[in-house]
Amino acid sequence: MPFSLSAAKPRLLIPLIASVQFTYILDFLLLLPLGPDVSTALQFPPAQLAWLTTAYTASSVLAGLFSIRYLDRINRKTGLLICFAALSLFTFLAGMATGLGSLLLARALTGIFGGLSVALAMALVIDATPPERRGAAIGKVMIGISLALIAGVPAALELSRAGGWQLPFYCLGALGVLICLLAAWLLPLEHEVTARQTSTTSLPMLLKQPAVRIACLIQAGNQFSSFLIIPIYSSFFVLNLSYPRAELGMLYLIGGLSALMTMQVLGRLSDYIGPLKTAALATAVVWLGLTPLLDFSLFAPMLAFVLFMSGSAGRNVSVAAACSKIPAPEQRAGFMALLNIVQDLGIVLASLISAAMLSVALEPVSPQAQALPLSGVPALALLALLAACVPLAGLAWLQRHQNQDLNRH
Structure with a gap:
């Protein structure tokens, strides 16, 4: 049977995709509140924190450009599990970085799979929801974004204070693995992807x-x-x-x-x-x-x-x-x-x-x-x-x- 709203069990699909959104957004934001802790621990200038954001964004853009042709040819559930598992792995490995170079590499690799995970996740929601109900469904999925700001960022700060800057990365990576296991168990596998396998999307x-x-x-x-x-x-x-x-x-x-x-x-x-x-x-x-x-x-x-x-x-x-x-x-x-x-x-x-x-106003000319x-x-x-x-x-x-x-x- 084709992938449908009834097959997808929307009561399970929506929370799972919201969890993907939560993890992705918090992973993207994580270095903003933790920046001072990270730069101090790894001994590099705070100004170079911008390199980490740039590496993440640049790799996400390049991965998106390269993958547009292929994303619709694969099974959505399988693709999501692979990309989200990779995002979780490299988030965890970021916590093992020993310097700016290794952290830069980990963030760039995480960026490759972050955008792809969200693209596949949102495609699943759109597939499973009739057009006349998509606004409500998307609103529920985006709860993950708000929770990342309301609960995720404060929790990351507390974890960093209690166990060092690495602990939030370890916890978020572990959470991603848990979500992957739940998605593998609860999400149905698409039975008909033949029409998309010949897709010439570019x-x-x-x-x-x-x-x-x-x-x-x-x-x-x-x-x-x-x-x-x-x-x-x-x-x-x-x-x-x-x-x-x-x-x-x-x-x-x-x-x-x-x-x-x-x-x-x-x-x-x-x-x-x-x-x-x-x-x-x-x-x-x-x-x-x-x-x-x-x-x-x-x-x-x-x-x-x-x-x-x-x-x-x-x-x-x-x-x-x-x-x-x-x-x-x-x-x-x-x-x-x-x-x-x-x-x-x-x-x-x-x-x-x-x-x-705002550069002139923010220039630190004096204490x-x-x-x-x-x-x-x-x-x-x-x-x-x-x-x-x-x-x-x-x-x-x-x-x-x-x-x-x-x-x-």
Whole structure:
């Protein structure tokens, strides 16, 4: 029998794929909070931590480009198990690094399999869920992302404090192995992949489709606008708004919980009123959350942060729900790999622009300079606000294109 919603037992599929998302996102984020511990223990300059992120992202992009042609030809469950097992192994081995070189190699190898794991996992969810219910399903899967921020990062910090920087890598690698074993046991094996085995999916073939090009623009614009702000939001609160450093943990907990609830609500709502309307609503909430960075005082800082986190999460679900309806079944994994590539590129570009626009303010010219407010933040927030319009324009084009196709048939 073909792979279907009933065969996949969605009550098991959704938590398993959410667990994959949790592990992938936490693995990607792990070196951000642990950076000072790692650089001190391995005796390399903190500035070189950026090399590790670059290695991870670059290998993920290259792996995605190479694999687009092949991902849809393999059994999705088998491919996911192989890629996720490799991700878990190299995450574990990162904890055994003895210097920057060995850690760099481990992170690059992990990056190869991270994006592929998520592409195959999301293809499984799309395969198993009817189009009219995908928004709700994707919202549930993305719980893993929020949990990585709410629980994963604080847990990693506590593990590092208790047992050294290696312990979070060991624990996350072990968790990945456990998820692999559960997936091998609980996920059904596809019985019919013949149609995909002859798939001629390739990057040029995907990019020839106007809807795919627009989806790439939507995904890149969505991540670009978010990651202009995400890396500097906490610093802005502490340095510019004099928000207590000791209360940042609670701030992120409340923001993460609100994002989790927003994803569920807008995921379900997108199935009823369409992703464009829910994305527009989420974008308006993001704009309200940006007001402190634009020197407006419309809300208390905590409320503004909650609005930004909730709006960003809701927009992510809306974008994912809209894009899930684009690829044909024999192109889904390759399409998801392509979206991961443009997502990574959008994040890297946003990080570079954010660092460039704030570089003068962040330059440590004296010991007291670390306490100075960030400058250039309103310009950065305005750029983020304008960039947030790109996904909306793309979603409007997709909706019009899909309506025209329905009218033709």
